[in-house]
Amino acid sequence: MSIKTIEELFVHELSDIYSAEKQLTKALPRLARAADDPALADGFRTHLAETEGQIERIDRIVEILDIRLKRIKCAAMEGLVEEGKEIIDSIEAGPLRDAALIGGAQKVEHYEIAAYGTLAALSKQLGYKDALPLLLDTLEEEKATDKKLTLLAEQGGNQRAARERKAA
Template identity: 60%
Template sequence: MTMQSLNDLFVHTLSDVYSAEVQLTKALPKMAEAATETQLAEGFRQHLEETKGHIERLDQVIQSLDNVEMENVTCVAMEGLIKEGEEIIQEVEEGPVRDAGLIVAAQKVEHYEISSYGSLMALAKNLGYDNVVSILKNTLDEEKATDEKLTMLAEQQVNQHAA
């Protein structure tokens, strides 16, 4: 699809982040299984449930906008980020260093999602889609909270064990 308007860009970005979230639902169980630190594994499982909720919210956004027809796109950025996480699982021996690597990979994902949801919110505001801004903000807030939890876990526990 050729993007010719801000609405086209919004729809493309929405479709892209939808793809990213769906891909993440498949990656998080693998990350949880690969983690040896109990809190990290539980965090990945908890974020899987949140991610399912993010998809439900995106469905709400789509349903609430009359002029939005989703595109069939694959988020190549998320594909790459997930591939990096898979490389850590395959190439780093099980233990604290792998856990630290999993946190690095997860935070890259979170930062991608934070930028995506922030951009979607800005586009929605400019397009007058005020009814979806709060839905997007709820997800953005959860993504930021997950990133903060990962930082605390890394700084207070995992990185110290890996060192």
């Protein structure tokens, strides 16, 4: 893989996040099933619907810019999804697992925030005026999801895990 221009970098980064979002659509239902807290499970299901919309936005960007995505697999998301599987396999269902799932989900959100922020900056630099609002919409959704996860942790998720530890 040789990237020689900013346009090629944009296509590479868009291809990478497309792969990441596709991987996430497979992981989110598993995370929802593994969550003990109904609000967390609902959050994962809501994010699945948002992720599907984000994939549609990427498809629109591809169409608008008349570009072809590269067939690559996002290694970062692959690792984050694997961490989620390890959490599910190694922590018994309950508040502690939920706390770990929230932390893992925030890692995913922070990765996506970085990716979409980079794509938005590249889009501005390249003058992709029609693609930029789509990227910024997704960036704002990712930031909002991160805030929701923080609230879930602060409003009980982590406290329940701490109380469970003290009771043991």
